[in-house]
Amino acid sequence: DVKVTQSSRYLVKRTGEKVFLECVQDMDHENMFWYRQDPGLGLRLIYFSYDVKMKEKGDIPEGYSVSREKKERFSLILESASTNQTSMYLCASSLRLAVSYEQYFGPGTRLTVT
């Protein structure tokens, strides 16, 4: 069964803290993605990775960085958390050469920055 897991469902951090969000997939997918979801804005792509140690900026990369040291794990890093980064963060994965582009999603991490 397809499985994408995220390290936390809920997270509360203080302004200025460094925050790590972890995502693990067990489907041997090459592509992994980080989105943030905000009311009225839908899902917006932050970063994606199509291979180990490879990364590409999405639509809203500012204030974020990512790390992909192993194929199954993709980490999103908030270098210095700010209140405007309070959001739902969704991780997804997909096969690189899949014509269908279908992405599989994790349950999300709801991050609150106070």
Next chain:
Amino acid sequence: AQKVTQAQTEISVVEKEDVTLDCVYETRDTTYYLFWYKQPPSGELVFLIRRNSFDEQNEISGRYSWNFQKSTSSFNFTITASQVVDSAVYFCALSDQTGANNLFFGTGTRLTVIP
């Protein structure tokens, strides 16, 4: 650039009513894929359907049906005889052609089915 518009922000229906969720897209690509995802209160997006640009046949799966019309750039989703379990946020998405397998999502439609 790819763009997906879901004009309906929120819809409420009474159980057993039919409901249609609209999706309009923009793309210059000749080959593309369209998707619908469901996000129940638990938060995880669940894949519902994928359609490629060369297949305009409508599809039915149980109470769900999809109407793809290239002439109007629309990919609408109808739920027949709605049930309370259908309450969720529904997202329409469009693929890109960069090879990175990216999806562009609409802003979503929140469907509430009232018992």
